[in-house]
Amino acid sequence: MLIFTIKNLRKNKNISLTELSNQTDLSISYLSDLENNKLDNCTTKSLEKISNALHINIKDLFYSKLDIEQLKEKLNLIIHQYGLNSQQALEQSQLIDLLINILNKEKEA
Secondary structure, three states: OEEEOHHHHHHHOOOOHHHHHHHHOOOHHHHHHHHOOOOOOOOHHHHHHHHHHHOOOHHHHEEEHHHHHHHHHHHHHHHHHHOOOOHHHHHHHHHHHHHHHHHHHHHHO
16 A cells, blocks of 8 residues: 655645646546545556656655655654654654554454
């Protein structure tokens, strides 16, 4: 299972969902579903279009359960730099929680 980070990347680059849709020829609803992690079966071609439009490496569009430890280290750096109650720390913590929940569901299955 992949967790997409498209929304944060897009917002950090001040690109609207409509602009991204126009640049990628992907529908707004499809992009919105990806951004909100309602889809996990995105094609490589779609990811390539998105990464090209955002001028980033395709691997920066998502995290997998294998990235949990790396994300925990990043959370510690964020807390040190911005504080425990910062928006950055909250977002990082939520991402880690989501990945851990996915991992636990897979273990239960």
